Amino acid sequence: MGSLSGSSKKLQVIWGLVVVFGVLGLRGVECRKARILDSFEYSAISCRAHSASITDFGGVGDGKTSNTKAFRDAINQLSQYGSDGGAQLLVPAGQWLTGSFNLTSHFTLFLHKDAVLLASQDVNEWSVINPLPSYGHGRDAAGGRYISLIFGTNLTDVVVTGDNGTIDGQGAFWWQQFHRKKIKYTRPYLIEIMHSDNIQISNLTLVNSPSWNIHPVYSSNIIVQGITILAPITSPNTDGINPDSCTNTRIEDCYIVSGDDCVAVKSGWDEYGIAYGMPTKQLIIRRLTCISPYSAAIALGSEMSGGIQDVRAEEIVAINTESGVRIKTAVGRGGYVKDIYVRGMTLHTMKWVFWMTGNYGSHADTHYDPNALPEIKGINYRNVVAENVSMAARLEGISGDPFTGVCISNVTIGLAKKAKKVPWTCTDIEGITSRVTPPPCNLLPDQGPEKIGLCDFPAENLSIDNVEIKRCSFTRNYL
Template sequence: MGGQVMVVVVVAAAVVMVLMSGGECRKGSGRVSFEYSAISCRAHSASITDFGGVGDGKTLNTKAFQEAVQQLSRFASDGGAQLFVPAGKWLTAAFNLTSHFTLYLHKDAVLLASQDIKSWAVVDPLPSYGHGRDAAGGRYISLIFGTNLTDVVITGENGTIDGQGGVWWQQFHKKKLKYTRPYLIEIMHSDNVQISNLTLLNSPSWNIHPVYSSNVIIQGITILAPVTSPNTDGINPDSCTNTRIEDNYIVSGDDCIAVKSGWDEYGIKYGMPTKHLIIRRLTCISPYSAAIALGSEMSGGIQDVRAQDITAVHTESAVRIKTAVGRGGYVKDIYVKGMNLHTMKWVFWMTGNYGSHADDHYDPNALPEINGINYRDVVAENVSIAARLEGITGDPFTGICIANVTIGMAKKAKKYPWSCLEVEGVSSGVVPPPCGLLADQGEEKLGMCDFPTENLAVDGIQLQKCSYRMKYNV
């Protein structure tokens, strides 16, 4: 299964590159030409070199990227524009994107994030968080950032964005950061967003963070970070509607995909859920975290998540729900189908005592609702504990459904593979047998724990075949 997903990722990331008239390395004039798939094609094209960009790995290109986006934004109402980043190492600090715009990275292009912390602007905390994740104040702006955008594409021929996060991780561990670390890509308050066919390395913190956005497609992404790196979540859809995450390969120091919607009283007040989310064909390695996490910041609500064809290897847990008293909100109508799992501590993990509050002003009466959690068609091997399901006293997690699950326990597995407290649900065809709080239904009923039959709107978004053609002189 893992090999098949890797093949899909590679195929999804591949485009055709043709260098006409002798190629880029020869003197004279010629044309760069290639094709790719995107939600929208562009009428105008430019290269970062047209704006003074130098891909030597040493020259800081922040102004070149900022000027390129500013100049190309003039074409937003005239068919849009695409910015090509050719082969080379392009050192840059943060820059913003614009609407009706495509950023395209050549297969040998590497965006290198500046390691000069002073060169990173500071922005306010997210309103649904009210607080930085690393520190109480603001947060460093993300490397590639955009807000209030329509129709934006970040893609390539599997080009690379390297966050060079080591310096940030050191400062974090030493508790010397005044603000929250930057992400590699963050798109806010936007509609029609595509992030695809890229390799992301060593993010200072989270890798991809769409927030307060809709109609988002994230596909063909490879994310790599040391498994001990702090908070290097892979993809974090946050207060987003209609999101499709597919064909991704993630190795990280935190959750491979973390679904969020705001933190405590701030998330409750903002009231913007994540809903209608598809996750399919994910391969994850994360020894200290989950393949898919729901929360812990879920105070705006999480509803209608459909995850399918998940491979996790050396991952602490497959699916984890994280919440606590004070979170409020809800996690409901969650459907997970088809997991292939190898070596992990827990397969299923639900936690109602996950602390880490934004501040001391959270409402102790704000209890989360966890209901309608469905898992089926799971095969796991070398597992220490089948499940740890812990609701909240007086606020049990309900509507749990688990069917057709076979868990191979490790040689040194716990004597009691299931731990259940304050949960209610049903089960069928589960090995080893679950706790009594998940009542055995005997023979599996048709459609038990399965996906809803209707499709989500985001699945109807089709990609177009786009092209880039540009003359050059060398």
């Protein structure tokens, strides 16, 4: 072959460079294709064998595009892996507008720290379901109720978690409708799990729920952990966490600011709850911080007609909250609240530290049994310090049906400058006290300062405390 001309040599060099950079470019593309989209670890009751992102199913995180179909399609497809190690669905950084969607068993929903689930304000994206059988009646209206944003029923082994990702209920729309009495059905909750077992809800921020935030109901073996809940203090019924007819539940390390009770323990309403007969029992609440000027840090009832038993609360902090622990019941409720153990409360700026009400008169309908009297007994409070309190306690049992076995010990309550002149009011109450300041009412006689350990708190663990938490990983490549 003859020698190349100068121009030919230049073309050859240029072509060679094109080929070299082209190959490098292709390799760069290949590297980008193989580059990890997300890789992280998290704690959960179960790890998963399969992973996907909501973007794999057409999800768009622009805050405007509806992702309801994407979530439903993703979970439907991932449900096939339930018997093959389960699946996890990542919600990446972005704003993901969506209506309600249902979870599946052996499944994890994970929200990236910069992910926001935005609840749709299009009512057509919220189906209407029947009232709960233990309530027999919607809470906002007589008929059905809007399904929750994240919903599941008859499931096992479900995790809803994240790196403190956010679920925004955009509740102002619903609150306005409620105040205007234009709600046809009960407002939706943010997360509701029914008839299910082995549930974890953790490491999330929930804001502006239309109504209750987290509602496990008719379920067992539940862990709610590391949750932040924020709602305007005037927002209606934005309860934080409401375990309802549940067994073996652990709520811990949660921070709640809301317009209603931070934790409300429930088990059905009047004759419907009595007939359903499913109590809430074996409940742990620990390391709770609450701000709720018009409600309680922990409420037991008012819907307690299926019974509430063995509740253990400790290390509770409440600031600018109406009451520390409140028991709410009434004639017609039936059921019981018993074996309640509270220790280690720190309270600042409260209306009442302890409040028991036997005249909480809201009823599902007019068919309740006026002879269905609740049983309230075995209520134990110890090691409580409170400051700037308007009134130490308001304890009102039911005439002919007194609340019994009330025990209060090692309690110091600092009254506010404009506190009520009588710090304790007690009617239809039976119990004992020790080392309580200011001195309690005569119906709670002082047993002497040596009785510092007077009130019970169980020493043995509940089985939910023995659940093994695993270290799980998520690794996701570009498709």
